[in-house]
Amino acid sequence: MTTVLCIDDDPRMLQLHKSILGTKGYTVLTAADGMAGLALTRTHSIDIVITDFEMPPGINGSQVAHRLKEEKPMLPVVIYSGCPDIPERLKCFVLPKGDGPERLLSMVEGLIELNCEKENQLEYVRKKSRRLRHNKAREMNGGVHRR
Numbered sequence: 001m002t003t004v005l006c007i008d009d010d011p012r013m014l015q016l017h018k019s020i021l022g023t024k025g026y027t028v029l030t031a032a033d034g035m036a037g038l039a040l041t042r043t044h045s046i047d048i049v050i051t052d053f054e055m056p057p058g059i060n061g062s063q064v065a066h067r068l069k070e071e072k073p074m075l076p077v078v079i080y081s082g083c084p085d086i087p088e089r090l091k092c093f094v095l096p097k098g099d100g101p102e103r104l105l106s107m108v109e110g111l112i113e114l115n116c117e118k119e120n121q122l123e124y125v126r127k128k129s130r131r132l133r134h135n136k137a138r139e140m141n142g143g144v145h146r147r
Contacts, residue, residue, distance in 0.1 A: 001025070001026075001027055002026050002027065002047045002048070002108075002112055003026070003027040003028075003029060003044065003045060003046050003047050003048075004017075004021050004026050004027070004028050004029070004046075004047065004048045004049075004050060004108060005028075005029045005030075005031065005037060005040055005041060005044075005046045005048070005049045005050070006018065006021075006028060006029070006030050006031070006049075006050045006051075007030075007031045007032075007033070007034060007036075007037035007049065007050070007051040007052060007055070007061070007064060008030075008032070008051070008052040008055065008080075009032055009033060009052060009055040009056065010052070011032065013052065013080075014030040014032070016101075017030070017050060017080075017104070018030060020101045020104060020105065021104075021105070021108065024105060024108075024109075026108070029044060029046070033055060033057075033058050033059075034051070034055055034058050034059035034060060034061065034063060034064040035058050035059060037049070037051060037064055038059075038064060038067060038068070041068060041071070041072065041075070042071075046075065047075075047076075047112065047115065048075075048076050048077075048078065048108060048111050048112070048115075049064070049068060049075060049076070049077045049078065050077075050078045050080050050095075050104075050108075051064050051065065051077065051078070051079055051080065052079075052080060052081055053079050053080075053081035054081065061079050061081065062079075064077075065077045065079060074115075076093060076111045076114070076115065077093070078093045078094070078095050078107060078108075078111070079093070079094050079095070080095045080096075080097060080104070081094070081095075081096070081097060093107060093111070095107055
């Protein structure tokens with residue numbers, strides 16, 4: 001089951017996201033500010049974060065995204081905002097608030113597919129690496145497999 005964390009200082013937006021994403025069966029956690037959102041990413045298994053860009057007081061969406069990129073670089077972060085000037089250095093997905101629920105669902109579904117592809121590639125690399133280590137150990141033992 002996919003868990004989406006929504007961070008926004010507007011309780012109506014949190015409820016809207018929870019309703020929209022809940023219709024597709026996603027588990028939705030919400031946080032009313034950036035610090036609470038970061039805390040949830042440290043205590044729960046989160047698959048996608050959707051955060052507002054401008055949130056007073058405390059840390060804003062830009063700071064949340066920056067910290068998450070440092071702490072959990074593989075975690076997709078979507079900045080859902082009415083603010084047109086989101087810095088590109090954040091390397092996040094951006095979704096304007098005016099785009100509507102269909103676009104939100106489409107983006108979340110696309111990120112889930114992207115994560116699945118990354119996980120499959122990562123698993124392939126892990127298996128290949130184990131196989132190479134096993135073969136290297138066998139070569140070092142003169143082709144004899146020892147237990």
